[in-house]
Amino acid sequence: MKVDYIIVGSGLAGISFCEQLRAHDKSFIVFDDQSQQSSVVAGGLYNPVILKRFTPVWKSKEQLQIALQMYRNLEQEFHVILDYKIPVLRKFTSHEEQNNWFAASDKPHLSEYLSTKLIKNTNVCIEAPFGFGEVLQTGRIDVKNLIDTYKMYLLQNKIFFKEEFNFKALQIHLDILEYNDIQAQYIVFSEGYGVHENPFFKELPLIPTKGELLTIHAPELNIDYVLKGPVFLIPLGQDLYLVGATYNWDETTNDITIKGKVELLTKLRTIITCPFDVVNHVAGIRPTVKDRRPLVGQHNVHKNMFVLNGLGTRGVMIGPYVAQQLYNFIEFGLPLEHEIDIKRFQ
Numbered sequence: 001m002k003v004d005y006i007i008v009g010s011g012l013a014g015i016s017f018c019e020q021l022r023a024h025d026k027s028f029i030v031f032d033d034q035s036q037q038s039s040v041v042a043g044g045l046y047n048p049v050i051l052k053r054f055t056p057v058w059k060s061k062e063q064l065q066i067a068l069q070m071y072r073n074l075e076q077e078f079h080v081i082l083d084y085k086i087p088v089l090r091k092f093t094s095h096e097e098q099n100n101w102f103a104a105s106d107k108p109h110l111s112e113y114l115s116t117k118l119i120k121n122t123n124v125c126i127e128a129p130f131g132f133g134e135v136l137q138t139g140r141i142d143v144k145n146l147i148d149t150y151k152m153y154l155l156q157n158k159i160f161f162k163e164e165f166n167f168k169a170l171q172i173h174l175d176i177l178e179y180n181d182i183q184a185q186y187i188v189f190s191e192g193y194g195v196h197e198n199p200f201f202k203e204l205p206l207i208p209t210k211g212e213l214l215t216i217h218a219p220e221l222n223i224d225y226v227l228k229g230p231v232f233l234i235p236l237g238q239d240l241y242l243v244g245a246t247y248n249w250d251e252t253t254n255d256i257t258i259k260g261k262v263e264l265l266t267k268l269r270t271i272i273t274c275p276f277d278v279v280n281h282v283a284g285i286r287p288t289v290k291d292r293r294p295l296v297g298q299h300n301v302h303k304n305m306f307v308l309n310g311l312g313t314r315g316v317m318i319g320p321y322v323a324q325q326l327y328n329f330i331e332f333g334l335p336l337e338h339e340i341d342i343k344r345f346q
């Protein structure tokens with residue numbers, strides 16, 4: 001079999017790159033062993049503002065434009081709903097925070113994202129005496145549905161191998177790569193935290209950041225917006241809500257923990273007062289980087305080998321953006337932005 005590309009990993013990074021390949025009529029095959037599940041468990045929120053400091057996300061406008069177009073295209077092609085437009089309300093904890101919000105909403109890159117209206121809380125289940133500020137242009141991508149749908153498409157087209165990529169079987173020549181009976185021009189590794197076992201890119205400074213999320217059933221809560229307090233509360237419909245997430249730098253397994261659950265429930269109880277049941281609990285490892293920029297680029301020896309990783313806490317928005325950058329770099333020789341290029345660490 002001859003293809004243009006081999007892709008290793010079909011999380012948000014891998015799928016975003018595959019979408020570039022499909023858009024340009026390139027042939028490819030995908031390997032995924034399901035060892036990582038950051039994308040599968042992700043809350044799926046996209047939000048152009050860092051809500052701790054009220055600052056804009058890096059390249060928020062460009063990221064949103066490219067990402068939302070990609071999800072729209074997928075919705076149309078696969079007849080699924082992926083993008084749920086939903087406002088994010090940031091709970092204020094003091095008058096000082098309200099003032100900081102309104103000061104930030106005046107700034108050039110934030111005015112389009114931060115509403116200047118103070119929203120009062122009218123929900124008896126929610127503790128929010130200082131009210132909320134609304135973030136605009138936000139939403140939730142149903143990432144699990146995206147991944148399931150995409151895998152189905154890949155399987156139907158016989159271009160998906162549900163198996164671990166065997167690095168020892170890869171033969172690297174100057175102009176071609178051989179892997180068992182497959183010949184490819186290029187290979188792109190998008191393995192999330194799995195990259196730590198990749199002999200070609202394992203030196204990259206990727207930091208595993210474990211995250212846990214709960215799903216609760218809360219029939220009296222009745223909110224139709226994402227509530228951001230000490231945790232996010234994300235409505236899924238049918239009185240179900242995602243509660244998350246934790247940040248843990250000491251663990252690298254996908255196992256759920258009592259500690260994670262207790263942390264989330266403790267924080268949740270500072271926001272809502274109504275009864276609820278926990279109906280699900282998941283965990284995954286975010287591929288994060290100290291400078292909070294992705295890891296994108298070319299192997300320094302093998303010029304037909306590339307990496308697309310480090311999507312961190314915001315894979316929904318940044319994945320499609322960096323996938324386009326990588327594609328343009330490989331196929332059109334356009335330089336990568338220095339901030340995302342792995343060369344910054346060499």
Ligand SMILES: Cc1cc2nc3c(=O)[nH]c(=O)nc-3n(C[C@H](O)[C@H](O)[C@H](O)COP(=O)(O)OP(=O)(O)OC[C@H]3O[C@@H](n4cnc5c(N)ncnc54)[C@H](O)[C@@H]3O)c2cc1C
Nearest residue numbers: 009011012013034035039043044045165192194211315316
């Ligand atoms: C709890 C939690 C909540 C989150 N919430 C949000 C959110 O609301 N919004 C947001 O934007 N982001 C969120 N994120 C972050 C987001 O999920 C990540 O940025 C994104 O999933 C990273 O995608 P990825 O494709 O790089 O990695 P992964 O999703 O980890 O995908 C890598 C894939 O590669 C495969 N793989 C690895 N090694 C091999 C191998 N050797 N052979 C074959 N296959 C291999 C894995 O099985 C996996 O499928 C959250 C993350 C977590 C953990």
